[in-house]
Amino acid sequence: GAVVSQHPSWVICKSGTSVKIECRSLDFQATTMFWYRQFPKQSLMLMATSNEGSKATYEQGVEKDKFLINHASLTLSTLTVTSAHPEDSSFYICSARRGLAGLRRNEQFFGPGTRLTVL
Amino acid sequence: DAKTTQPPSMDCAEGRAANLPCNHSTISGNEYVYWYRQIHSQGPQYIIHGLKNNETNEMASLIITEDRKSSTLILPHATLRDTAVYYCIVRVAFGSNYQLIWGAGTKLIIKP
Numbered sequence: 001g002a003v004v005s006q007h008p009s010w011v012i013c014k015s016g017t018s019v020k021i022e023c024r025s026l027d028f029q030a031t032t033m034f035w036y037r038q039f040p041k042q043s044l045m046l047m048a049t050s051n052e053g054s055k056a057t058y059e060q061g062v063e064k065d066k067f068l069i070n071h072a073s074l075t076l077s078t079l080t081v082t083s084a085h086p087e088d089s090s091f092y093i094c095s096a097r098r099g100l101a102g103l104r105r106n107e108q109f110f111g112p113g114t115r116l117t118v119l
Numbered sequence: 120d121a122k123t124t125q126p127p128s129m130d131c132a133e134g135r136a137a138n139l140p141c142n143h144s145t146i147s148g149n150e151y152v153y154w155y156r157q158i159h160s161q162g163p164q165y166i167i168h169g170l171k172n173n174e175t176n177e178m179a180s181l182i183i184t185e186d187r188k189s190s191t192l193i194l195p196h197a198t199l200r201d202t203a204v205y206y207c208i209v210r211v212a213f214g215s216n217y218q219l220i221w222g223a224g225t226k227l228i229i230k231p
Binding site (some may be wrong): 006032034043044045046051057079091093097107109113 | 163
């Protein structure tokens with residue numbers, strides 16, 4: 001249980017276009033989802049936290065108008081990179097937190113990641 | 120800012136125990152220590168977490184010092200598939216949520 005998927009697994013786009021990445025919790029309801037970015041040979045950097053039905057909370061330095069996050073249901077969150085540029089090329093990873101009571105209620109389950117390359 | 124420090128890389132022979140150290144000297148009393156690992160170009164995989172007591176599951180053991188300023192992840196019988204970057208993470212409260220504060224990780228290479 002607790003599987004998180006991402007689609008697409010990789011995408012190549014031209015500079016100036018927008019790209020949408022989906023994150024789905026397949027077998028549980030995710031009250032909170034997180035979006036991370038990872039550059040080569042670096043650690044994960046949290047971009048934003050989103051709760052179902054409310055606006056996302058962005059980390060300092062992350063442009064909310066550039067990285068649009070929608071968490072419309074308990075099983076789906078989307079990240080849209082608008083007007084993408086080569087410097088946005090990165091590995092984008094989502095995670096989901098189950099809305100359960102008890103010891104493991106705050107555990108994050110990670111998706112497989114999406115490799116974005118902007119030409 | 121990362122709340123953990125780890126050695127950048129380690130080697131371990133296949134079949135031997137891999138002991139990965141982590142320092143988290145500024146950890147607060149209610150902050151948990153989590154360990155995840157990441158195999159190249161994949162999403163992170165949860166390994167184990169703990170607060171004060173030592174923990175063990177089917178993947179690993181977590182030994183936390185009494186003062187909670189450091190911990191060690193133990194993979195009891197390392198295999199080649201355990202080659203990955205291992206992240207020691209402190210989970211901090213953030214409003215009504217919790218955030219995982221990621222450090223640089225340790226690249227563990229298991230050698231035949």
